[in-house]
Amino acid sequence: MSSTPAPYATHDVTNQPPPLAPYDASADPALLEGLRREGAGWAEADLRALGRRAGSVEAQEWGDLANRHEPVLRTHDRYGHRVDEVDFHPSWHALMDVAVSEGLAGAAWADDRPGAHVARTAGGLVWNHTEAGHGCPVSMTYAAVPALRHQPDLAKVYEPLLTARAYEPGLRVPAEKRGILAGMGMTEKQGGSDVRTNTTTATPTAEPGVYALRGHKWFTSAPMCDVFLVLAQAPDGLSCFLVPRVLPDGTRNPFRIQRLKDKLGNRSNASSEPEFDGTLGWLVGPEGQGVKTIIDMVNCTRLDCVTATATLMRKTLVEAGHHVRHRSAFGARLLDQPLMRNVLADLALESEAATTLTLRLAGAADRAARGDAGERSFRRLATAVGKYWVTKRGPAFTAEALECLGGNGYVEDSGMPRHYREAPLLSIWEGSGNVNALDVLRALSRDPATAQAYDAELALTRGADARLDAAHARVRRLVASASESQARRVVEAMALTLQASLLVRHAPPAVADAFCASRLDGDWGHSFGTLPDAADLTAILDRALPEGL
Secondary structure (H helix, E strand, O other): OOOOOOOOOOOOOOOOOOOOOOOOOOOOHHHHHHHHHOOOHHHHHHHHHHHHHHOOHHHHHHHHHHHHOOOEEEEEOOOOOEEEEEEOOHHHHHHHHHHHHOOOOOHHHHOOOOOHHHHHHHHHHHHOOOOOOOHHHHHHHHHHHHHHOOOHHHHHHHHHHHOOOOOOOOOOOHHHOOOOOEEEEOOOOOOOOOHHHOOOEEEEOOOOOEEEEEEEOOOEEOOOOOEEEEEEEEOOEEEEEEEEOEOOOOOEOOOEEEEEOOOOOOOOOOEEEEEEEEEEEEEEOOOOOHHHHHHHHHHHHHHHHHHHHHHHHHHHHHHHHHHHHHOEEOOEEHHHOHHHHHHHHHHHHHHHHHHHHHHHHHHHHHHHHOOOHHHHHHHHHHHHHHHHHHHHHHHHHHHHHHHHOHHHHHOHHHOHHHHHHHOOHHHHOOOOHHHHHHHHHHHHHHOHHHHHHHHHHHHOOOOOOHHHHHHHHHHHHHHHOOOHHHHHHHHHHHHHHHHHHHHHHHOOHHHHHHHHHHHHOOOOOOOOOOOOOOOOHHHHHHHHOOOOO
16 A cells, blocks of 8 residues: 655755754853953853853743834823823843843943952843843943942942842833833934034023923933933033933933934843923933043944944854754754855854953953053053954854855844844944944044053054064054044054954964954955964864853
8 A cells, every 4th residue: 555645744854053042152261262262251150140041942932022022112101191101022022131131231330349340241241141121221221330420429329220230121210120220311313422512401490400401312222211311402512411211300301212223233121212391301411511421332332332242143153153063064964064164154253353342341341340440441442442443343243154055044033134134223323333333543642641541552562473563563653643534543442453463372283373363464355264274273173162052
């Protein structure tokens, strides 16, 4: 008797990789070594636990759902009352709850242990393997603390709430919650990064230190945060204000959300256009010193842009490595094919350089917060350098990682399109490429201590590698003759030389040598996968993609 095939059973599924999750997002030697080196080895056990949680099936699903079910704006309730609220999928709240409870928001400012800020950055490097959008309010909450300290009476009230590890969504009087989140309202439609052209006005009220704001902000993310640091024109010039969504008496502060931005990526995170009309704000810092006051916040969020890009690089590298380890083509595993190995090794170098620089910047931020003047100067310059370069590398990196999956990477189910759309954001927010490149030149010209701190960092590897010494000499020549039109060229050279210096000091010889040969010595093409034959691809890949990841 002949058997009848089951309907539609045309084939068995073969030659497809198994699901990556669960995996350990902290299984990265560059991350763990940097954590210990920068003074936060005490946090390693917690980081490993968070890494396993980030790579769990549940957490990965949270990231997917938070982006598939985007936030929804409700301007009015059913009765016609103005509410200006944004509804999020439960997965968003689950991600936020873990991030805040794990200390990734403001908690580091309340932790006296050396390395607390490093531990926080490392936590972001693993937890944001879930998805990047919820990192925005987490980052702004962290960054609000040093800016708010310009007004000690306000810091006394709000800092304990910003540094708490309690996530309490919903609009209520901030002082009645166990923990709060902070946002930022800087840009306006006529100026963007040129905030000195802001037209939002701040008129003093009868209550000292309290102003009535009127104007329209162009790009204010996370509108369901409890408080915002906002720039507005006071009588003595552009000033910074603390604007709560709910006033101390329980009434809603006017915060009329005109619309949510329809963004390329970052879809889980609501970015809005709020209108202020009689909106009350409390002055933070002196009148006319708004940029100087809020720059402390910007420096912190710039570091988080570098962190988020390094996370995207690591996440997409892991995805690509997993795919090629389990996929075969033309008679061999993709991982065993020489050209694919070159591509992956090149990506691994870029990822390790980004992670190592991120943790060095976090270490500088930690030590600067504890009073180290040299580290403060280094942080001032190197954060802008890193923000420019690492975030610029993100889109090309994620595109190459996506291509490793071929057509499988081009479909939404793979997650790669979401990562690819996210990557350009990080070079735009907190100052686009030009803004950061010019900021580096400004720091070099106005604060010689920053250049001295950079040179002192590179001096630690003087004589260790001739290519690195030559690159440092080239940087000095470029800095000496720097003009605005050449700012990107200068900052690119500074970034690559700094990354190479860190790898020569801290990475295995195979990693450092391949990076110096390709990025400094010119033995490289114009795309990933063009490392020289002398590069030890096996050693690089064994470090970046250990078995079992």
